[in-house]
Amino acid sequence: MNDTTIHQDVLDELEFEPSIDAANIGVAVENGIVTLSGHVGSYAEKAAAEAAVRRVRGVRAIAEEIQIRYPERKKHADDEIAARALKIISWDTALPDAAIGVTVQRGCVTLTGEVPWHFQRIAAENAVRKLGGVVAIVNLVTIRPTASAADIGERIENALRRNAEIEASGIHAGVIDGNVTLEGGVHSWNERRAAERAAWSVPGVTRVDNRISVN
Numbered sequence: 146m147n148d149t150t151i152h153q154d155v156l157d158e159l160e161f162e163p164s165i166d167a168a169n170i171g172v173a174v175e176n177g178i179v180t181l182s183g184h185v186g187s188y189a190e191k192a193a194a195e196a197a198v199r200r201v202r203g204v205r206a207i208a209e210e211i212q213i214r215y216p217e218r219k220k221h222a223d224d225e226i227a228a229r230a231l232k233i234i235s236w237d238t239a240l241p242d243a244a245i246g247v248t249v250q251r252g253c254v255t256l257t258g259e260v261p262w263h264f265q266r267i268a269a270e271n272a273v274r275k276l277g278g279v280v281a282i283v284n285l286v287t288i289r290p291t292a293s294a295a296d297i298g299e300r301i302e303n304a305l306r307r308n309a310e311i312e313a314s315g316i317h318a319g320v321i322d323g324n325v326t327l328e329g330g331v332h333s334w335n336e337r338r339a340a341e342r343a344a345w346s347v348p349g350v351t352r353v354d355n356r357i358s359v360n
Contacts, residue, residue, distance in 0.1 A: 146203035148174040154201045155179055162197045165190055170211065177205035177359075184212040188279040204334050205359045213252075213280045221278030223249040230254060230273040239268045245286060247273075252280035259287050263345040288351040290323040300347040301325065310339040316357060318344060323351035330360045 152174040159167040171182040179198050185191050191211050198207055221229075227249040234245050244265075246257040254276075256269050266286045273279060298320040305313035316329040325344050331337050341355045 151203045155198055158197045158201050164193045179204050180208040182210045184214045189275045199334050226278045229276050233272045237272050240265055245269045252278050254279055255283040257285045259289050261289050263288055290351050291349045294320040297347055297349045301344050304343040308343050311336055316340055323349050325350055326354045328356045330358045334359055
């Protein structure tokens, strides 16, 4: 697929996504690498734009340079953002009580702590994504290891084979102390992401290094 086609498909996908105002988003494509520029009105909108681009066939990588410009009435002090983040995290039943720490500096939210599952790590980030005033999220929450490397490797291979979105024969998973390295090649960005999600779904995985290439 050539860059011109990818460029038009990305523009169409951004326009199609109802949670995005694409009027101020610029798109450039070179060798399948999409660069997003311009500005949006919230961190959630910025994340949605990136997710929309990932859905487009032929996209090999994304360089994200979008700025967040909150209207003056929606700007919040760091202590207000931190208080709201802690409250919304405490309401999330998927997260252990008092497991997540929050610090905020100039609208950048840093999450810390330790949880048993990767989905809980992502849940903490998703909980604060839509808060007003947030311009970036740094997720430093770690996963508590619970299984042996051999068991993790076998479970990942089985998960990849079960997943209808993935051609598992082209993927290899190496495991060292809960750290997983995925290598090989797939046909789409979504397939690459699906392989990473499958690896993260296995108990005991503490880190996933996704080196799968999109061919």
